[in-house]
Amino acid sequence: MVRDLNSILEPGMLVRHPEVPDWGLGQVQSVIGPRITVNFENAGKQLIDGSRITLTPVFD
Template identity: 45%
Template sequence: MQKSVTASHFAPGDWVRHPERPEWGVGRIQTALGTRLTATFENAGKQALNAEAVRLVRIEAPRRDG
């Protein structure tokens, strides 16, 4: 189940998607301090985000084949 949440609800290691940047792919939260987040996305690298401006969607951890 996907759910939009604020920065205070994120923790390092959470998996997310950016609803306005689907081309970024899956991301993983690195830091969450107040409304500031850093996440590393599979197709966009490390991104600094303002959780008041962007509503990331938390997702389940992607499956790894092999």
Template identity: 55%
Template sequence: MPHAPLQTEFAPGQWVSHPQHPEWGAGQVQSVVGHRVTVNFEHRGKVLINAALVALDIQP
């Protein structure tokens, strides 16, 4: 049975944080391709996140 493509609630320009790495600070979403979200964090730099495995917190 084929699976539907994973839709994420993330969009370029959004601010997020990584729940397991608060020391990385806030991160801005750079791109979203399927479940792959590239985020540029204040204290870590660019990180490729698998949104199917990590529930990023959306910042207000």
């Protein structure tokens, strides 16, 4: 489920948006309920609705 995967996200973690790869690598800024704020290298700060989008964690 979407919420289950996003539930592991914490500030500082690196992620990618699966539907917008051009945004590049993003760093989670905050997670408040389903609202995830991410600062992406090519798109700046974005508010993601975690109930609709599953971000992909990057563990490199």
